[in-house]
Amino acid sequence: MLRGAPFEDPAYLPSRLPSSYNPMHTFELPKGADKHYRQQFADMYFLRLAQLKEAVRQKAQDAWSDFKLGNEQARFVDRVLDVRQGELCWVIGTVYIEMGLKPNILDDIAKEHWIAAPPSRATYKSTNDAMMLEDESGRLRLTGAITNSSTNDDSYSYVTGCVLAALGTEQADGAFHVLATQWADLPRQPQRWERDDSALAMAKKPVPQRKSEKRKGESGKLAIVSGLEITGTEDDDVPLDLFIEYLTCESGGPPDQTPRTKFSRLLIAGNSLSHSSPILSREDFAAARKAGKQKHYGYDSSAYNASPSERLDDFLAQILPTVPVTLLPGASDPANVALPQQPLHPALFPKSRHYANPPASSNETREGLDSVTNPWEGDIEGWRVVGSGGQNVDDLMKYVSLGSVGALDVMEFMLRWRCIAPTAPDTLWCYPFQDDDPLIVKDCPHIYIVGNQAEFAKRVITGPAGQRVLLIAVPRFSQTRQVVVLDLESLEVEKVAFDVRG
Amino acid sequence: MADKYKEYLATRVLAEGKPITYRLLSRALAVHVNTAKQMLYDFHTKQNARTPNSVHATYLITGRKRALEQTNGANGGGVEDEDTVMQSSPPYMSSMPDIEAEESEEAAAEAPVPTTTIVLVKEEELESAKAEFEEITSIQVYSLEPGPLKDMRILSVCNQEITTSYSSSDPLQWWEVYGMVHNPYIKACILPFNSTPRRTGKYVPPPTTASTKPLASKTAPKAESKAPAHPSEEKSKAALISKGNVSEDTSGRSTPQPVAKTTTTLKKSDSKPNLRKDASDIFKSFAKAKAKPKSAGASKDSTPAPANDVPMQGMSEDEGNDEDDAPEVKIDEEKLKQQRQKRKEVNEKLQQMMDMSDEEMADVEEKGSEPLRKEPEEETGSSKTIEPEPTATVTSQGGRRRGRRKVIKTKKVKDEDGYLVTREETVWESFSEDEPQPVKKPKPAPKPASTAKGKGGKMGQGSIANFFKKA
Numbered sequence: 001m002l003r004g005a006p007f008e009d010p011a012y013l014p015s016r017l018p019s020s021y022n023p024m025h026t027f028e029l030p031k032g033a034d035k036h037y038r039q040q041f042a043d044m045y046f047l048r049l050a051q052l053k054e055a056v057r058q059k060a061q062d063a064w065s066d067f068k069l070g071n072e073q074a075r076f077v078d079r080v081l082d083v084r085q086g087e088l089c090w091v092i093g094t095v096y097i098e099m100g101l102k103p104n105i106l107d108d109i110a111k112e113h114w115i116a117a118p119p120s121r122a123t124y125k126s127t128n129d130a131m132m133l134e135d136e137s138g139r140l141r142l143t144g145a146i147t148n149s150s151t152n153d154d155s156y157s158y159v160t161g162c163v164l165a166a167l168g169t170e171q172a173d174g175a176f177h178v179l180a181t182q183w184a185d186l187p188r189q190p191q192r193w194e195r196d197d198s199a200l201a202m203a204k205k206p207v208p209q210r211k212s213e214k215r216k217g218e219s220g221k222l223a224i225v226s227g228l229e230i231t232g233t234e235d236d237d238v239p240l241d242l243f244i245e246y247l248t249c250e251s252g253g254p255p256d257q258t259p260r261t262k263f264s265r266l267l268i269a270g271n272s273l274s275h276s277s278p279i280l281s282r283e284d285f286a287a288a289r290k291a292g293k294q295k296h297y298g299y300d301s302s303a304y305n306a307s308p309s310e311r312l313d314d315f316l317a318q319i320l321p322t323v324p325v326t327l328l329p330g331a332s333d334p335a336n337v338a339l340p341q342q343p344l345h346p347a348l349f350p351k352s353r354h355y356a357n358p359p360a361s362s363n364e365t366r367e368g369l370d371s372v373t374n375p376w377e378g379d380i381e382g383w384r385v386v387g388s389g390g391q392n393v394d395d396l397m398k399y400v401s402l403g404s405v406g407a408l409d410v411m412e413f414m415l416r417w418r419c420i421a422p423t424a425p426d427t428l429w430c431y432p433f434q435d436d437d438p439l440i441v442k443d444c445p446h447i448y449i450v451g452n453q454a455e456f457a458k459r460v461i462t463g464p465a466g467q468r469v470l471l472i473a474v475p476r477f478s479q480t481r482q483v484v485v486l487d488l489e490s491l492e493v494e495k496v497a498f499d500v501r502g
Numbered sequence: 503m504a505d506k507y508k509e510y511l512a513t514r515v516l517a518e519g520k521p522i523t524y525r526l527l528s529r530a531l532a533v534h535v536n537t538a539k540q541m542l543y544d545f546h547t548k549q550n551a552r553t554p555n556s557v558h559a560t561y562l563i564t565g566r567k568r569a570l571e572q573t574n575g576a577n578g579g580g581v582e583d584e585d586t587v588m589q590s591s592p593p594y595m596s597s598m599p600d601i602e603a604e605e606s607e608e609a610a611a612e613a614p615v616p617t618t619t620i621v622l623v624k625e626e627e628l629e630s631a632k633a634e635f636e637e638i639t640s641i642q643v644y645s646l647e648p649g650p651l652k653d654m655r656i657l658s659v660c661n662q663e664i665t666t667s668y669s670s671s672d673p674l675q676w677w678e679v680y681g682m683v684h685n686p687y688i689k690a691c692i693l694p695f696n697s698t699p700r701r702t703g704k705y706v707p708p709p710t711t712a713s714t715k716p717l718a719s720k721t722a723p724k725a726e727s728k729a730p731a732h733p734s735e736e737k738s739k740a741a742l743i744s745k746g747n748v749s750e751d752t753s754g755r756s757t758p759q760p761v762a763k764t765t766t767t768l769k770k771s772d773s774k775p776n777l778r779k780d781a782s783d784i785f786k787s788f789a790k791a792k793a794k795p796k797s798a799g800a801s802k803d804s805t806p807a808p809a810n811d812v813p814m815q816g817m818s819e820d821e822g823n824d825e826d827d828a829p830e831v832k833i834d835e836e837k838l839k840q841q842r843q844k845r846k847e848v849n850e851k852l853q854q855m856m857d858m859s860d861e862e863m864a865d866v867e868e869k870g871s872e873p874l875r876k877e878p879e880e881e882t883g884s885s886k887t888i889e890p891e892p893t894a895t896v897t898s899q900g901g902r903r904r905g906r907r908k909v910i911k912t913k914k915v916k917d918e919d920g921y922l923v924t925r926e927e928t929v930w931e932s933f934s935e936d937e938p939q940p941v942k943k944p945k946p947a948p949k950p951a952s953t954a955k956g957k958g959g960k961m962g963q964g965s966i967a968n969f970f971k972k973a
Contacts, residue, residue, distance in 0.1 A: 016685035046924075081921070136924055237658030242562070242620055244661075249683040250525060250535045251620070252564040253640030261683045314665045321674055322685045355688060367687040458615065495617040497567075500654050501627055 023378035027340035060165035093133035144178035161422035186463030189444035193382035220264025226451025227476025229274035232307030269451025270330020270389025316352035330389030338429035343371035390452035521647035529668035565638035
C-alpha cells in the first residue's frame with residue numbers, strides 16, 4: 001500500500017459468505033414472574049444424578065462386570081448406604097469435596113451484610129480436604145489414591161458435583177477405599193448439519209446435498225474474541241480500533257484483506273465490559289466506599305458512567321454492517337451473575353440493536369447481532385458449538401492444585417463428566433433449576449469454546465464412539481491482544497495478535 | 503477528487519495540527535480506504551520532500567512474526583509464556599500438521615498455531631519492527647500527524663470522530679464507498695430510535711418517525727461528504743456533536759417532534775384538563791359534562807399514553823444537539839418551550855397520579871388488564887405447580903383463592919429394608935391460600951371502592967373536570 005498518486009482503482013473484495021447459524025435456547029430462563037428462586041438447590045443434584053446415573057452405570061458395567069479381586073466378583077450396589085463392609089462392589093454417586101477454604105455463605109453473612117461479592121479465592125484447596133460420594137440415601141467417605149491428587153497425575157482429580165462410579169471396598173473405619181473410577185464420558189455427538197437438516201425435513205423442504213452444494217472451503221471462518229474489557233477510557237481504544245479494521249477488512253493491503261472476507265461470524269465470549277457486573281467485587285466495593293459514597297443501594301446517577309457501554313455499542317455498530325455477531329455475557333458484564341447468564345439487554349446497544357430482531361418478535365437473529373446466554377449452545381455451519389464466558393472453568397480450577405491443571409484439561413473433563421458446570425450450584429452461582437438441568441451435556445459438541453482464559457490453548461479430544469471435540473481456550477483480548485480464528489470447514493485454528501508500539 | 507485530499511490533509515494536519523488516520527480520511531472524502539492509504543503516503547512523501555519532518559507517519563504492518571527463541575515449543579510442561587506463544591515460529595508451523603496427525607493430545611496442545619500479527623509502529627521504529635517479521639504481507643500508512651506521537655492513544659480520537667461525525671449515513675451502504683467488506687445478508691431493521699417495544703403495549707410509535715428516518719439517512723451522506731471541504735466548519739460542527747448520540751441521524755428529527763408535541767397536547771386537553779390551560783379546558787369539560795360517562799372512562803384510559811410519550815421525547819431532546827447548523831436556533835426555541843411545558847406536564851401528571859391513588863389507577867387499568875388478570879394469579883401457585891387447571895377451578899373470593907391444581911409432591915416412603923426412598927409424584931391437590939398480597943391486590947380489590955367513593959371522595963385533589971362530569 002506504500003504507493004502514492006496516481007491512485008489506482010481499489011481491488012475488488014469478495015462479499016461475505018452467508019453464516020449458517022442456528023442457535024439453541026437451552027439456557028434461556030423463563031422471563032419475569034415465571035422465574036422463581038424459591039426452589040432448593042438440592043433438586044439440581046438429584047436431577048443430575050438421576051440423569052447421568054444410567055450412562056455411568058452402563059459405562060461401569062462394561063468396565064467392571066467381570067472384575068475380580070481374588071475370588072470376589074465386583075457387585076453393583078444401588079445406593080451408597082447399601083455398601084457392606086469388606087465387600088468388593090461399585091456404587092454411583094455425586095462427588096462432594098469438603099474443602100477447608102471453600103466459601104461459606106454463613107460466614108460471609110455473619111461478617112457483613114450481603115453487599116459485595118464474597119472474596120475471591122485463588123483456590124479452595126486446603127490440607128485437610130475430604131472427598132465423599134453421595135446419592136439420595138447418604139454419603140460415603142472415599143479414601144485411596146484418587147482422593148489425594150497431589151500424589152496422582154492430573155486426570156484423577158475430581159470436583160464437587162461430578163457424577164462418578166467408584167469401585168472398591170469399605171474399610172473397617174467406614175471409609176470406602178477406591179480402586180478405580182468411571183465416569184459417563186462423551187455423549188452422542190450429532191452429525192454435522194444434523195439439526196439443520198432435520199428442521200428442513202420437518203418442514204417438508206428438500207434437504208440440500210451438503211457434500212455437493214457446500215464444497216470444501218465454502219464455509220467461512222469464525223472469529224472468537226473474549227475479554228474485550230472495555231473501560232471507556234482511551235487505554236484500550238487503539239487495539240480495539242485495529243481489531244475493528246481487521247474485521248471490516250479495511251486495514252492492510254489487498255493480500256491481507258481478501259482472506260479476511262471469509263469471516264462469517266464473530267463470537268464474543270464474555271467480559272466485553274470491565275467492572276460492569278451488578279454485584280461489585282470486593283475491591284470495587286472498597287474503592288466505592290473509600291470514595292465517600294454512603295449510598296449503598298439503589299441507583300446513583302452521579303456515579304454512573306455510560307462510556308464503556310457506549311464504546312461497546314460503537315464497536316458493535318461498526319462491525320455489524322459487515323459481519324454478524326454472537327455476544328455472550330461474562331462475569332464482568334452487566335447481566336445477571338448466576339449461571340446461566342441471560343442475554344445482555346438490547347437497551348445497552350442503542351445503535352447496534354438495529355441489527356437484531358426486536359425481542360418482541362423473535363429471539364433468533366441469524367444475521368446481525370445475537371445477544372445470547374452464557375453458556376450458549378448452537379449450530380454454526382452445522383457444527384454444534386458450546387460457548388462459555390469462562391466462569392465455569394475458572395471456578396473449577398479452584399478445586400485443583402494451582403498450576404497442575406490447565407484450562408483444556410478442565411474443559412475436557414467437563415465434557416467427559418457430561419456437565420459443563422459441575423461446581424454449580426456449590427461454589428458457582430447458578431439458577432436453581434427444578435425440572436431439567438441444562439448444564440448437563442446432552443449432545444456432545446463439536447467445538448467447545450471457553451473465554452477469558454490467561455492464554456490461548458486448543459486441543460482435540462476423542463470419545464469412545466469416535467466423537468471428536470475441538471476445545472479452544474480463548475485469551476483475554478485486553479491483556480493478550482489476541483483473537484482466535486477458527487476455520488469452519490477444516491476446524492483449523494489460527495491466531496491474530498495486535499500490537500501497538502509506543 | 504484530484505487535489506482535494508492535499509488541501510484537506512494540509513488543513514487538518516499542518517494547519518490544525520490534528521492527527522488523521524486513513525479511515526477518517528476515507529470517511530471525510532468519501533473515498534475507498536485503500537485509496538485513502540495511498541493518499542496519506544503520497545502526502546507524506548511529497549510534504550516531507552518539500553520540508554523535511556513536517557509530517558510524521560505511523561505504519562501498520564501485517565504479517566507473520568519471526569520467533570525470537572527458536573526453542574519455543576520446548577519450554578516444558580509448565581505454563582507457557584504468553585510472548586512465546588504469540589510469536590509462532592515458522593519452523594514449528596511447518597511441522598505442526600505432523601504433530602497433529604499423531605493425535606497426541608499433549609503435542610497438539612503445545613504446537614504453536616499460525617499467528618498473524620498486526621503491529622502499529624511509528625515511522626522511526628518501522629525498520630526495527632520490520633526486522634521482527636518473517637513474512638510481511640502488507641505495510642500501510644496508518645496515520646499522519648504533525649509531529650512524533652508521544653502516545654499512540656491519541657489516534658483513537660480519529661476513530662471516535664468517525665463514529666460521531668460520519669456514521670449518520672446508512673451503514674449498509676458503507677461498503678460501497680469506503681471499501682469495507684460487503685455482507686449482503688445483514689439487514690438492519692431501521693427502527694426509529696425510540697420505538698423499542700414497551701411493556702405497556704399501548705404505545706404506538708408515531709409513524710412519521712419511521713418514515714422520515716430512511717429518508718434522512720439517504721440525504722445525509724451527501725451533506726456529510728460535502729461538509730469536510732470546509733474543515734473549520736466541520737470542526738465546529740464536530741464540537742457541537744456530543745459523543746454518543748450519533749447513530750441517530752437527526753436531520754429527520756425536527757419533523758417528528760412537532761408531531762409528537764401536538765399529539766401529546768391534544769391528548770392532554772381531552773384527557774385531563776389541568777389548571778394551566780384552565781379556560782379552554784373548563785369550557786371543554788362543560789361541553790362534555792353531559793356526555794356519557796363512558797367517554798370519561800375512555801379519556802382516562804388514554805392518560806397513560808402521554809406519560810409513555812414523555813421519555814421518548816426526552817430522549818429525542820437529548821439528541822437534538824446534533825441538529826444541522828442552520829435550523830438549530832429555531833428548533834432550540836421551540837424545543838425549550840416544549841421542554842418547559844413538558845416538564846410541567848410531567849410534574850402535574852405525577853402529582854395527579856400520586857393524589858388520585860388507587861381508584862383512579864384502578865379505573866385506568868380496568869379496561870386493559872381484564873384478560874391479563876388471570877395470568878398473575880395462576881403464577882402465584884407454588885413453583886411446583888405444573889398444570890394449574892386452566893378452567894374455573896380457581897376461584898377467588900374475599901381475598902382467598904381456592905381450587906385444585908396438579909403438583910409434584912415429593913414422597914418419602916420407607917421401603918422393605920427400612921430405608922427412606924424419595925419419590926416424586928404428581929397429585930391433584932385442592933388448595934386455598936391468601937391472595938398474593940403486595941403486587942396484585944390493588945388491581946382487583948379497589949373496583950367496588952371506586953364506584954362507591956367516586957362521587958364525592960376525590961374532588962379535592964382530582965382534576966376539576968371530574969367534578970363537572972360527575973355532577
